Amino acid sequence: MRLIRRRRRFEESGPYWQQRSWQLSAAFLGVVVLLGGFVALTSESGGDSAVASEGPLVGDLTRPDERPPGCRTDDRAGDALPKKAPEDITWRTFGASRVPVSASAGPTRTTGPVHWCYAHTPMGAVLAATVITSQMSGSGWETVSRQQVVAGSGRDMFEFKRSAYQDIDSAQSGGISVGSAAGFSVASYTGEAADIGLLIRSAQGYSATIIRLRWSDGDWKVLPDDSGELHTPVNAIQGTPRDYIMWGV
Numbered sequence: 001m002r003l004i005r006r007r008r009r010f011e012e013s014g015p016y017w018q019q020r021s022w023q024l025s026a027a028f029l030g031v032v033v034l035l036g037g038f039v040a041l042t043s044e045s046g047g048d049s050a051v052a053s054e055g056p057l058v059g060d061l062t063r064p065d066e067r068p069p070g071c072r073t074d075d076r077a078g079d080a081l082p083k084k085a086p087e088d089i090t091w092r093t094f095g096a097s098r099v100p101v102s103a104s105a106g107p108t109r110t111t112g113p114v115h116w117c118y119a120h121t122p123m124g125a126v127l128a129a130t131v132i133t134s135q136m137s138g139s140g141w142e143t144v145s146r147q148q149v150v151a152g153s154g155r156d157m158f159e160f161k162r163s164a165y166q167d168i169d170s171a172q173s174g175g176i177s178v179g180s181a182a183g184f185s186v187a188s189y190t191g192e193a194a195d196i197g198l199l200i201r202s203a204q205g206y207s208a209t210i211i212r213l214r215w216s217d218g219d220w221k222v223l224p225d226d227s228g229e230l231h232t233p234v235n236a237i238q239g240t241p242r243d244y245i246m247w248g249v
Contacts (some may be wrong), residue, residue: 005036005205056111057147057217067218071117073124074104081186082123085247094134097181097200098248102127113140114147118220126184128220129211131229133198134181146219149230150214150223157228182206183244193223199237199244206237208244 006020048080056068066149067073089100101107105116105127116133118124127147135144141162149155187210199206209231224230 013204015020049101049220055114055143055147055217056109057114057116057221068117071109071218072107073117073119075118075120075124077121077123077188079191081189082126082245085184086243089247094131094138097134097137099130099134100127100181101114101131103198107131113138113143116148116219120215122186122189122194125188125189125213125220126196129183129194129196129198129222130184130214130221132220133211135164136230137168143165148219148221150216150221152224154224154226154228157226158224158230159228161228181247183241183246185244194220197244199241202238206241207234208237208241209234 003170018158056070085100086105087104088103090103091098092101093099101115102123104119105121105123107115107127109115113135115135118128124223128243132144132148133149135141141158143164145159149158179202180199181198182201183199185197185199187197189195196211196213197208198209198211211231212225213220214223222230
């Protein structure tokens with residue numbers, strides 16, 4: 001009897017995008033990939049790998065510092081770590097997450113579902129970590145993955161896991177954002193790699209994780225681990241978050 005009561009305590013009802021376990025994952029990153037133990041429907045959208053492999057961030061660049069055609073950013077900050085959020089931040093909703101974008105740090109270009117061209121700076125890496133991962137619940141996730149996730153066995157595993165879940169665009173969740181980017185930190189940075197801490201606020205409070213990125217094909221891309229995870233485990237934060245720069249909302 002005790003076992004039955006405990007089991008009922010952890011069962012969740014209603015649309016899965018309203019379930020707490022889904023919100024902890026999807027509100028944080030927009031990624032519905034084996035994070036919260038929630039029930040999801042098998043996706044019917046599939047995706048065309050050939051089409052997904054075409055785009056501004058797939059191609060041969062002749063110089064290490066070359067940017068994709070049409071990509072221009074203000075990189076004068078160099079490797080200096082940010083002390084505050086950019087003043088030109090505006091907000092957009094991707095999937096189930098509300099995230100910031102910046103006219104100076106990126107993304108400055110949009111091609112289909114791919115929001116790209118980030119500053120080659122720590123702040124550019126922060127915006128890339130925030131925006132790219134938030135795209136992974138929507139119907140354009142495969143195109144985003146092929147363009148903005150570093151190629152390799154980790155990406156293959158991510159795509160294999162992600163293909164088992166239904167695409168959730170903002171319209172399907174009633175246009176309601178269940179999470180919002182609250183802050184960030186730069187755990188480490190070089191011109192070629194960055195570890196970015198992301199802080200998210202949802203109805204359940206604050207949670208945080210780290211996204212690893214690499215500079216590849218002239219822009220920032222997310223680096224998954226060998227198991228296909230795009231981030232470290234999501235941790236709930238009790239009380240007032242510390243060691244994060246807040247977006248100011």
